[in-house]
Amino acid sequence: MFRTFLLPRVLQMIPVLLGLSILIFFLSRIMPGDPVRLALGPEATQEQITQYRHELGLDLPLPQQYSQYMKGLLTGHLGHSLRTNRDVSQDLADSFPATLELVLAAMVIAVGVGVPLGVVAGIRKDKWEDQLTRVVALGGIAMPRFWLGILLQLLFASVFHLLPAIGRGDIHPTQITGLYLLDSLLTGDTPAFWSSLKSILLPAITLSLASLAQIMRLTRSNMIEETRRDYILASTAYGVPRLLIVAKYMLKNAFGTTLTTIGLTFGYLLGNAFLVEVVFAWPGMASYGVEAVIGKDFNAVVGVTMVIGVTFLLTNLLVDLIYGWLDPRIKYS
Amino acid sequence: MSTASRTDLSSVRNEELRRGWTRLKRSPLSIVGLVIVALVVLAAVFAPVLAPYPQDAGPGVHFDRVHKPPSLAHLFGTDDVGRDIFSRSLFGARLSLGLGMIVLAIGMGIGIPLGLIAGYWGRGVATLIMRTADIFLAIPSLVLALAVAAAFKPTLTTTMIAISFSWWPWFTRLVYGEALRIKENQFVESSRGLGASSWRTAYHEILPNLISPIIVKATLDMGFVIMMDASLSFLGLGAQPPTPAWGTMIAEGRQYLPTIWWQATMPGLMILVTVMGFNLLGDGFRDLLDVHADIGEG
Numbered sequence: 143m144f145r146t147f148l149l150p151r152v153l154q155m156i157p158v159l160l161g162l163s164i165l166i167f168f169l170s171r172i173m174p175g176d177p178v179r180l181a182l183g184p185e186a187t188q189e190q191i192t193q194y195r196h197e198l199g200l201d202l203p204l205p206q207q208y209s210q211y212m213k214g215l216l217t218g219h220l221g222h223s224l225r226t227n228r229d230v231s232q233d234l235a236d237s238f239p240a241t242l243e244l245v246l247a248a249m250v251i252a253v254g255v256g257v258p259l260g261v262v263a264g265i266r267k268d269k270w271e272d273q274l275t276r277v278v279a280l281g282g283i284a285m286p287r288f289w290l291g292i293l294l295q296l297l298f299a300s301v302f303h304l305l306p307a308i309g310r311g312d313i314h315p316t317q318i319t320g321l322y323l324l325d326s327l328l329t330g331d332t333p334a335f336w337s338s339l340k341s342i343l344l345p346a347i348t349l350s351l352a353s354l355a356q357i358m359r360l361t362r363s364n365m366i367e368e369t370r371r372d373y374i375l376a377s378t379a380y381g382v383p384r385l386l387i388v389a390k391y392m393l394k395n396a397f398g399t400t401l402t403t404i405g406l407t408f409g410y411l412l413g414n415a416f417l418v419e420v421v422f423a424w425p426g427m428a429s430y431g432v433e434a435v436i437g438k439d440f441n442a443v444v445g446v447t448m449v450i451g452v453t454f455l456l457t458n459l460l461v462d463l464i465y466g467w468l469d470p471r472i473k474y475s
Numbered sequence: 476m477s478t479a480s481r482t483d484l485s486s487v488r489n490e491e492l493r494r495g496w497t498r499l500k501r502s503p504l505s506i507v508g509l510v511i512v513a514l515v516v517l518a519a520v521f522a523p524v525l526a527p528y529p530q531d532a533g534p535g536v537h538f539d540r541v542h543k544p545p546s547l548a549h550l551f552g553t554d555d556v557g558r559d560i561f562s563r564s565l566f567g568a569r570l571s572l573g574l575g576m577i578v579l580a581i582g583m584g585i586g587i588p589l590g591l592i593a594g595y596w597g598r599g600v601a602t603l604i605m606r607t608a609d610i611f612l613a614i615p616s617l618v619l620a621l622a623v624a625a626a627f628k629p630t631l632t633t634t635m636i637a638i639s640f641s642w643w644p645w646f647t648r649l650v651y652g653e654a655l656r657i658k659e660n661q662f663v664e665s666s667r668g669l670g671a672s673s674w675r676t677a678y679h680e681i682l683p684n685l686i687s688p689i690i691v692k693a694t695l696d697m698g699f700v701i702m703m704d705a706s707l708s709f710l711g712l713g714a715q716p717p718t719p720a721w722g723t724m725i726a727e728g729r730q731y732l733p734t735i736w737w738q739a740t741m742p743g744l745m746i747l748v749t750v751m752g753f754n755l756l757g758d759g760f761r762d763l764l765d766v767h768a769d770i771g772e773g
Contacts, residue, residue: 161610284751289743300733413615435625
């Protein structure tokens with residue numbers, strides 16, 4: 143399996159990532175309004191600007207800058223950030239776990255709520271349960287993420303004072319993985335766990351809603367398709383209880399198809415994290431990325447984009463592997 | 476082609492359309508979508524006439540009516556300098572629809588020919604085109620659009636370029652897949668056998684069969700493009716104040732939360748309704764035109 147499936151897939155990723163790095167690198171280097179001038183402020187003399195540009199290697203021809211960047215990449219350096227004055231790799235290492243935690247939490251909600259609701263809608267087709275989920279799905283997909291975030295903040299933070307409107311909680315656990323929920327569980331730190339849970343709830347729900355709606359609709363149509371299969375008719379004729387048929391056979395088959403979309407969902411959540419993190423002042427890689435884009439911090443823009451590209455491609459690879467493992471009929475060729 | 480067979484073909488097409496219309500009529504949600512889209516288009520076209528305070532689209536200041544809550548005089552309330560938010564939202568529809576149409580025109584103008592070339596000619600060209608499309612699809616559209624937006628000054632044109640940049644590969648992929656499928660049909664082979672050139676075959680035999688999936692995708696995408704435009708302008712990378720772009724208006728209103736709740740929330744209603752309208756209409760078209768193609772996430 144490694145030689146026929148995994149290796150070619152990994153090799154295929156290399157030209158894509160290389161192409162992406164070239165695309166983003168050159169885009170980031172044509173930024174107008176000289177980022178260096180912006181970083182040094184209006185007081186800087188022309189000499190200081192020239193000097194700093196030289197230090198950053200910005201006076202070299204573009205292809206040479208790119209090859210230097212790639213050399214740095216091999217040693218784990220992503221270039222100097224104009225805003226934080228650190229290497230971008232350090233900034234990303236600090237902010238990536240927060241984004242990962244948010245995206246994973248949203249994924250858990252999207253699958254954990256979307257699949258059961260989809261099953262209910264599927265077996266109660268055209269009944270009120272089905273109609274209700276249809277309305278939720280319509281709204282969930284068409285609602286702008288940042289707007290939903292603002293509404294939830296108004297409702298749960300300003301009106302009912304139930305949950306914090308912004309941030310990642312007041313009590314932080316000892317850092318192990320950087321995922322606060324996991325870390326507080328590992329260290330048995332109950333106050334930190336509650337604080338982290340309360341603060342992640344609103345952003346995670348905001349982020350998950352559209353994906354939840356999509357997963358719900360997909361599970362529904364898969365369940366309806368399964369209902370029409372011969373084996374269901376046969377099992378029913380044999381007198382197998384309905385609940386057993388749904389839970390044991392239909393769900394397993396319907397879930398397989400849903401799983402294939404999880405890779406796409408992950409990418410979708412990563413993209414929309416850029417909006418949700420800004421609304422909830424979530425200290426993750428996405429809000430770092432938005433600041434980098436606004437502040438013309440060119441190395442940070444390239445770094446964030448590349449990390450997202452790699453994460454997205456790896457997730458899709460992982461999903462393909464799990465899918466093959468769940469469904470042995472799929473041949474890796 | 477003789478006149479007789481052409482009449483036959485058009486009567487078949489009319490019959491199909493009639494059946495499709497019956498299907499569409501039976502689905503109330505598609506009608507809702509159609510009505511919403513019609514209303515938004517009307518609002519966009521006639522914004523200067525329909526808006527109760529058309530002069531508020533610009534940078535005007537009215538200190539006598541700052542931050543008035545929604546009422547009959549001001550349906551969506553007024554903003555921090557006293558402008559009528561409902562009037563501004565109507566003008567926002569103009570910007571959103573205009574931008575959506577331009578982005579889709581650019582996306583289709585680049586994406587469809589490339590997909591057709593890759594799908595019909597295949598081989599090396601296909602590899603080159605599809606691998607390039609893969610690069611653009613390797614990161615979520617919003618992130619790519621952000622990276623592109625970073626390279627330019629934040630304006631409406633920047634958003635337009637940024638979204639178009641990340642949109643064409645979706646059309647390329649759709650057309651590529653469909654062209655591969657259609658290519659295997661006998662009528663394509665006959666056309667080739669009769670001595671038609673590759674271009675002629677691609678244009679006259681393959682492209683017409685692609686129109687339905689493209690219409691469905693374009694309608695659904697209109698909603699998603701409007702959403703992405705709003706997202707980019709919300710992040711401060713699109714049209715700048717005082718332009719009445721929906722995303723920009725929400726971003727401006729955020730600083731007055733939670734007391735002045737209407738300034739940031741009301742323009743969002745317009746996005747929600749518009750995007751929902753295009754989604755419903757797109758789904759309706761899918762039934763009407765009987766499209767089974769994989770439209771993609773958009």
